[in-house]
Amino acid sequence: MAFDKLELNETEVWDGNHAAAQALRQAQVDVVSAYPITPSTAIVEGYAKFKSDNLVEGEFVMVESEHAAMSGCIGAAAAGGRVATATASQGLALMAETLYQASGMRLPIVLNIVNRALAAPLNVNCDHSDMYMVRDSGWIQFDAFNPQEAYDLNLIAFKVAEDHDVRLPVVVNQDGFLTSHTAQGIHPLSDDDAYNFVGEYKPMNDMLDFENPVTHGVQTEEDWHFEHKARQHSDTMNIVPGKIDEVFAEFEKLSGRKYSQLECYNMDDADVAVVCMGTSVETAREVALEMREKGIKAGVVGIRVLRPFPFANIAEVLKDIKAVAALDRSAPGGAAGALFNEIAGALFNTDSKMLLSGYIYGLGGRDLTKKHLVDLYTELQANADAGKLLTQQQQFIGVRGPKLAFL
Amino acid sequence: MSEMKKIKNLKEFSTSADRFEGANLLCPGCAHSIIVREVLNATNDDLVLAASTGCLEVCTAVYPYTSWDASWIHIGFENGSTAVSGAEAMYKALKTKGRLKQPDRNPKFVAFGGDGASYDIGFQWISGCMERNHDMMYVVLDNEVYANTGGQRSSSTPIGASATTTPAGSISYGETRNKKDMMGIMAAHNIPYAAQVAPNKWKDMVKKIQKGFATEGAVFINAVSPCTTEWKFDPKDTMHLADLATDTLVFPLYEIIDGHELNITYRPKNVVPVEEYLAAQGRFRHLFKDEYKYLIKEWQERVDANWAYLNRREEARV
Numbered sequence: 001m002a003f004d005k006l007e008l009n010e011t012e013v014w015d016g017n018h019a020a021a022q023a024l025r026q027a028q029v030d031v032v033s034a035y036p037i038t039p040s041t042a043i044v045e046g047y048a049k050f051k052s053d054n055l056v057e058g059e060f061v062m063v064e065s066e067h068a069a070m071s072g073c074i075g076a077a078a079a080g081g082r083v084a085t086a087t088a089s090q091g092l093a094l095m096a097e098t099l100y101q102a103s104g105m106r107l108p109i110v111l112n113i114v115n116r117a118l119a120a121p122l123n124v125n126c127d128h129s130d131m132y133m134v135r136d137s138g139w140i141q142f143d144a145f146n147p148q149e150a151y152d153l154n155l156i157a158f159k160v161a162e163d164h165d166v167r168l169p170v171v172v173n174q175d176g177f178l179t180s181h182t183a184q185g186i187h188p189l190s191d192d193d194a195y196n197f198v199g200e201y202k203p204m205n206d207m208l209d210f211e212n213p214v215t216h217g218v219q220t221e222e223d224w225h226f227e228h229k230a231r232q233h234s235d236t237m238n239i240v241p242g243k244i245d246e247v248f249a250e251f252e253k254l255s256g257r258k259y260s261q262l263e264c265y266n267m268d269d270a271d272v273a274v275v276c277m278g279t280s281v282e283t284a285r286e287v288a289l290e291m292r293e294k295g296i297k298a299g300v301v302g303i304r305v306l307r308p309f310p311f312a313n314i315a316e317v318l319k320d321i322k323a324v325a326a327l328d329r330s331a332p333g334g335a336a337g338a339l340f341n342e343i344a345g346a347l348f349n350t351d352s353k354m355l356l357s358g359y360i361y362g363l364g365g366r367d368l369t370k371k372h373l374v375d376l377y378t379e380l381q382a383n384a385d386a387g388k389l390l391t392q393q394q395q396f397i398g399v400r401g402p403k404l405a406f407l
Numbered sequence: 408m409s410e411m412k413k414i415k416n417l418k419e420f421s422t423s424a425d426r427f428e429g430a431n432l433l434c435p436g437c438a439h440s441i442i443v444r445e446v447l448n449a450t451n452d453d454l455v456l457a458a459s460t461g462c463l464e465v466c467t468a469v470y471p472y473t474s475w476d477a478s479w480i481h482i483g484f485e486n487g488s489t490a491v492s493g494a495e496a497m498y499k500a501l502k503t504k505g506r507l508k509q510p511d512r513n514p515k516f517v518a519f520g521g522d523g524a525s526y527d528i529g530f531q532w533i534s535g536c537m538e539r540n541h542d543m544m545y546v547v548l549d550n551e552v553y554a555n556t557g558g559q560r561s562s563s564t565p566i567g568a569s570a571t572t573t574p575a576g577s578i579s580y581g582e583t584r585n586k587k588d589m590m591g592i593m594a595a596h597n598i599p600y601a602a603q604v605a606p607n608k609w610k611d612m613v614k615k616i617q618k619g620f621a622t623e624g625a626v627f628i629n630a631v632s633p634c635t636t637e638w639k640f641d642p643k644d645t646m647h648l649a650d651l652a653t654d655t656l657v658f659p660l661y662e663i664i665d666g667h668e669l670n671i672t673y674r675p676k677n678v679v680p681v682e683e684y685l686a687a688q689g690r691f692r693h694l695f696k697d698e699y700k701y702l703i704k705e706w707q708e709r710v711d712a713n714w715a716y717l718n719r720r721e722e723a724r725v
Contacts, residue, residue: 030500033493057504059496063489064535071486071532075493078480079455081501083493101482201506207478207494208501209508210453215473217481224470 003028003057005191014186016147016179020086020112020172021046023154025056026194029110030081030201033061033072035091038124039176040114043086066091070098070111077107078216080206082158084109088176089116092130096137102169103138105216106232108161109169110154111139115278115329116176117364125365126176128277128329131306132338134171138232140240141306144174145263145281147184152257155189158198159247166243167204168236173306175278177365189255197254236308244305261310263302264317266292270299272380273318275339276327277303280361280368284327287373296381303339311346318347322384323355325376329362336394336407355383358394358407372397411450411617420448420609431474432466436635436642438649439463439548441606443519446546446628447477449616453514454478455494459487459524462555463548485529491518492541515620516543522563523553526587537596537625544619544626547589550634558637562587566709567702568690570637575693580702585709590663593627597666601627604660607649611660611672618662631658639689651684656714661721669720681707 006025014022020043024032034044050056059076063069066087077083087095092113102109115131117123135141142157144150150172157170174180189197205214220228241261248259265285267273274284281302291298301317303310318324328337335341340358347354359376362368376397383389392405414420426447433440439462447454454477458464464481467474482490495516501507518536520529525547533545552570553559560570565586569575573582594601600622604612612630619626633640633648640648652658653673660673682703685691694702 030504031493031496033496057500059500061492061496061539063492063539064531068486068489068532068535071482071489072493072496074482075457075480075490075495076497076500077493078490079494079497079501081497081506083497097483098486105482203508206508207455207480208498208514210478210512210514211509213476213478215468215475215479218468218470218473219465219481220470228470 004054006055008188008190010187011185012188013183014147014151015181015183016144016150016174017042017114017181018046019147019151019186020154020174021050022188023151023194024084025050026189026191027082027084027155027158027198028056028058028195029084030058031061031073031076031083032058032085033063033069033076033083034085035063035066035069035087037066037088037091039116039180040086040088040091040112042180043112043114066095067098070095070102073109074098074102074105074107077102077109078105078207080203080208082162082201084111086112086114088114089118089130092134093118096134099134099137099139099169101217104228106167107169108167110157110161111169111171112154113171113173114176114180115173123364124176126178126278126329127363127365129331131173132330135307135338138168138236139307140168140170140244142170142172143277143303143306144172144179145279145302147179147182148186150174150179151186151188152251152255152259155194155198156247156251156259160244162201163243164202164204166240168240173278178279187255193254197251240308241310259304261305262313262317263304265300265302267299267301267317269297270321271297271384272323272377273299273301273321274325274327274373274376275301275303275314275343277306277339278329280327280329283368283370284373287370287377291374291377296377298377309342311342314343315346315350315352318343318354319350319352321354323357323380325380326356326358328358328360331360331363340394355389357383357389357391359397360394361397366398368398411620412448414613417609420613426454426476428474428476430472432469433462434636434642436645437462438550438606438632438634438645441645442546442548442630442632445606445609445612446517446616449613450515450620452620453512455491455498455514455516457481457487457490457518459518459520459529460484460555461521461524463519463521465555484524486532487518487520487524488529488533488536488545491516491543492536492539495541495543516541517546518543519546519548521554522547522549522551523561526563526589527561533593534596537593537598537627540598540624542623542625544628546628546630548632549629550632550637551586552634552637554634554637563589567685567694567699567706569693570690580693580699581690590627590629594663594666596625598627599624599665600662602662603629603658605631605649605653605658607646608653608660608673615662615672637690640687644687648687651679651687654679655681655684656710657681657684659714659717661717667725669717669724671717671721681710
């Protein structure tokens with residue numbers, strides 16, 4: 001039975017979750033194995049509804065936990081087909097074991113993480129503590145700043161993940177509620193263009209090829225484990241970034257929308273800059289533009305690819321900036337913010353004299369306001385003028401009570 | 408249609424082509440490999456297999472070797488069942504979409520797990536697979552202990568067994584809880600087929616496995632797997648222990664169809680006293696001290712009661 005196609009308008013009004021679900025439909029995902037959790041549920045509900053309406057051909061397996069959701073995805077991907085799911089927060093925490101198994105087995109699964117705070121205290125709103133928790137799990141990680149990007153990056157994710165030179169699972173992050181539940185005008189590709197861009201799934205080491213049986217998920221101890229991990233990481237750092245750039249370029253040719261591992265805004269002549277992720281990038285861009293009217297040359301760097309982290313690119317982008325703020329939307333748990341650490345690592349052993357400070361913000365869905373960012377850019381300019389940090393290195397912004405800072 | 412093997416005798420059975428190789432690292436006398444061969448040899452169809460972390464897994468797929476001449480996957484301790492359910496979902500999807508490389512095949516989807524992986528840590532995952540009624544078979548290699556990690560009690564460990572986390576001692580007779588009724592729980596999912604099997608009763612086992620393969624939907628198999636290392640018996644006595652397990656009725660052989668139609672498939676001509684089963688294993692040695700002999704009596708009463716219960720259920724068809 002053939003499925004029906006949708007005639008989409010040039011502009012559709014979709015929220016981030018629906019945008020992701022539409023991308024799964026257009027990619028004609030073969031198996032979705034999923035478990036509901038706020039705020040990601042609508043993505044897999046969307047796939048289920050498309051299936052019920054004969055708009056997608058595939059299997060929707062509604063399992064009994066997030067751990068089982070990814071376990072099912074792994075089995076399905078190893079069998080040999082296109083696989084996707086979605087989760088958030090506590091669900092991702094329960095799933096975490098299997099994320100390492102999926103990447104270790106080099107299975108091209110696409111996981112939408114709709115970023116939400118981790119309990120306790122229980123919280124359904126956006127921060128990036130879930131994203132950070134699994135940042136070292138061996139998955140490629142994209143970050144969408146708005147619903148359009150959530151749509152685009154899902155299509156891009158399949159193409160990158162399934163490339164036989166990559167064969168790694170990919171996460172597409174989007175901010176819980178701020179992106180997932182905020183409807184905006186979206187320019188989708190036609191069903192044919194989207195599917196042709198992603199392409200037919202090309203199986204590799206597929207369990208369902210009975211003429212060539214395969215063994216997935218073996219044991220390796222001290223004799224081989226290190227080689228597997230080291231070579232995979234080497235591929236991730238050396239091969240994957242180029243592949244991502246290729247797919248970004250191909251997508252731009254098709255859609256006119258340009259993606260980069262770092263999304264730079266007014267950085268060419270900037271003195272001060274904010275580096276951040278998620279919906280904050282768009283807020284920061286607005287404020288950066290306004291700061292120019294106040295005589296502060298402000299720029300913004302949005303992290304599009306969190307893993308593999310674009311170390312060389314960020315060192316290049318920031319090398320002449322006088323003062324930079326790393327914005328982390330996650331409590332670091334006994335360290336500096338993760339983005340702060342990555343940037344510091346990227347700039348180490350370079351000639352940069354950049355002053356780097358870290359800001360923890362927005363935990364549990366607390367708004368990052370334009371006022372916060374105006375103050376922040378002003379503080380960065382003061383640091384730049386003084387030639388040294390005038391504040392503690394790590395500060396919390398937007399938190400009630402006395403000012404909190406450390407380091 | 409599925410292709411089942413026609414097996415007339417043990418010699419024919421034991422010399423048929425293997426998709427599980429003798430080259431593995433399991434203990435001499437381990438029943439796991441015997442059970443696995445009996446399951447795989449029951450069909451000529453293609454196989455998609457999974458194993459949960461455990462003895463079978465660590466002994467059969469140590470890179471760069473594999474003992475499996477069929478597609479096989481291991482993810483973790485708790486999710487072998489779900490791995491196969493995912494593969495089965497992909498098979499259905501690709502079949503619908505006409506993308507199978509060999510569309511004329513009838514693959515069988517089978518997951519193996521020990522009792523630790525099945526009765527305990529993977530319980531929820533198996534329950535999910537059974538409830539969703541995937542076209543798959545889940546086989547428990549039930550040796551009533553966490554053997555791979557060195558002999559800790561599981562919820563399948565029976566009363567009075569000495570395990571490393573419930574050791575017999577001067578004031579302890581070992582495990583104090585009775586074995587979980589996994590067959591009953593799985594049958595209560597109203598799956599089309601559940602059966603208890605033993606490697607010594609290979610004809611009974613092959614019949615059930617073939618019935619399971621011919622069944623559309625989820626199949627649960629609980630296989631008793633005498634463990635030379637943790638039950639503490641001589642490796643040459645594996646089949647003797649399996650005989651004792653079935654003939655004392657400690658491990659009765661039966662099947663449950665659609666959750667209610669219970670059939671006892673083996674009635675020993677001479678029922679052996681449970682005491683002989685216990686006496687053959689080091690893990691029960693302490694029960695023969697005077698102060699614990701009452702436990703042997705209770706063991707017999709429990710086995711008798713269970714046998715009577717199964718007979719009543721068989722008769723009542725409930």
